[in-house]
Amino acid sequence: MPKSAVLALDPVLLSAAKFDDEPQWLTDLRQSSWDKAKELALPEFAKINYRHWPLLEFAQDGQTNTNIPDDIQAETESYNFVSVGKTTVKSAIPDDLVKQGVVFCDLQTAAKKHAELLSKYLFTKAIKPDEDRLTAVNASLMDSGVFLYVPHDVSIKEPISLLQVQDSRQKTNFVNHNVIVTDDNSSVQVLQRTETIGDAENPASVAVEVISGPGSHIKFSSLDSLSEKTNAYFNRRGHLEKDSEIDWTMGVLNDGNTIADFDSDLKGTGSHAEVQTVAISTGKQTQGIDTSVTNYGKHSEGNILQRGVLLEKSALVFNGVGKIIHGAHGSKAQQENRILMLSPEARGDANPILLIDENDVIAGHAASVGRVDQKQLYYLMSRGLTKEVAQRLVILGFLGVVLTEIPIAAVRNQMIAMIERKLINGQRTE
């Protein structure tokens, strides 16, 4: 089994990650994952080589800084949940949801107050702690995160929004784990926003388990903008039961190296996932995004739509993995991965990977890596637009197929604003 030279797992890390008054079952989960971590291999993602990244170089004496900056404080009003590093700044949902039995709190609170419920879903259905070294490390060292549970037949109209801030004002670990569960026939929209404050160099490990019970529906959106100094590992995993649906819209807009593993397991008959990602790489960063959908259930359907843009000397890899397991009759899997490069020094790669072990299916794929069409740029500029504005219009047009699909208007606008900001910064140095 290949081991990485970057692995430096000191037992001190394990005890430092523990929550105050942590229940024994959670400590046991950490310990058993920890024991396996060293022997487990790093996950393989086609064409993404991240082995030399300091993804596991955690701070041994990771400090906690409980001072909350004013600009984060100012933003708390727009979110249901805000955390900075391990510190929960805000956690609130409307009273009527509490009355209907909705559970919403940070992981530490959930482990104590909702132990039975949390332990049923935490690292049991979606992500397994012993899949690979990165999931094992997340399970051992998780130090922040949210638990959201929506009981059966409850429909939450207003989106539940999370702002999770990596605290890099000093060497601090950020091992974040979230669990979102919808029970039978319920529905919810969730927005997860991740960002970094401070400019210390730290790794980040962010996992989200989304478990959709029978007939339930989840719209999950995320916007990631971790800093240039962060080496990030994201794992977002859907576990879909019978006739449930998850719509993912993910904006991977980090400034540093990123490995993102986005999976949907279509376990139940008639389950359905729509996965849409937008990624922008700038500077010298590499972002590798491995998006997969696995059809287990009969008549299940999974569609992947990915759009990426590269500037400067950056790299971006989109893998679209469509797996159809034997027995998944009448299932569908479609995917489209497209990359646009603005700079001759950028490196883009779009790989459809189809692994189909069933005849009675409909599957298809499209992929392309291209450059901005000079005729289009000339046309726009001939009406007076500067090259920069013309490029941004062409890019936003290219990303448009994903952007227009984002279900929550506020998220869509926020995503567009963040994309523009990242493009403007990237263009400045071109």
Place this chain on the structure above:
Amino acid sequence: MSTLKVTDLHVSVTDEEEKTEREILKGVDLTINTGETHAIMGPNGTGKSTLSETIMGNPNYIVTQGDVTIDGESILGKPVDERARLGLFLAMQYPAEIKGITNAEFMRAAINSRRADDDQISIRSFLKELDKNIKTLNMTEEMTERYLNEGFSGGEKKRNEILQLMMIKPKFAILDEIDSGLDIDALQVVAQGVNEMASPDFGTLMITHYQRLLNYIHPDQVHVMMDGRIVKTGDASLAEELEEKGYAGLRDELGIDANLVDDDVDQTADATGNGDD
């Protein structure tokens, strides 16, 4: 008054495959003042689009000699967007299609590119202006919400070029074969749009293969171009003369050694039936 002046312009293009340079324009002289309407007529392949694209600043065309100035200042060193903001507009023979950008959004960005950051056009006045112009051009509001030229028919693209012209209000407009692909009704509508632009602060250079367009937009001057040069200049009656003699007739009369493609040799100027609108 502003003046657009082309002096002894020589332009080459590179042949991608053979890696050779070929001279297309061989010394063009032309002066257009605001308030004037000029027409350039000429057989296919003679360099009319090359002239328009070179004035606009298409980087594929290499100026080897001569100059293009606006009010005495050379624009050859300026990129296309700067020329546009100086007041040049080219209604292109083959406009690009761009997915994901709506027509309306694009026109607003184009208008705003000419304005200061603290003086951007309000959505209200933009929409009012847009509404007025689409009525003139017999276009639907739906077309302004469609992606830029995407899936537009040839005729729709031409109208859309004129819509942009009317919204942007440049000083000088070059209309490259704005009549091709239009039936008579559409041609009248487009001509009406161009005629509405008429003002002492607006000059037009129409490029056409056929005399027909000039029945709807009346030129002050007509220039005939052959083999990369302007070979004859006159008033509107020159177009009629050309209609009678055809390009071959004029070529022989002037004693020019220029190759004409077949359809120009038997051309009767009253060509019809190429509309798809």
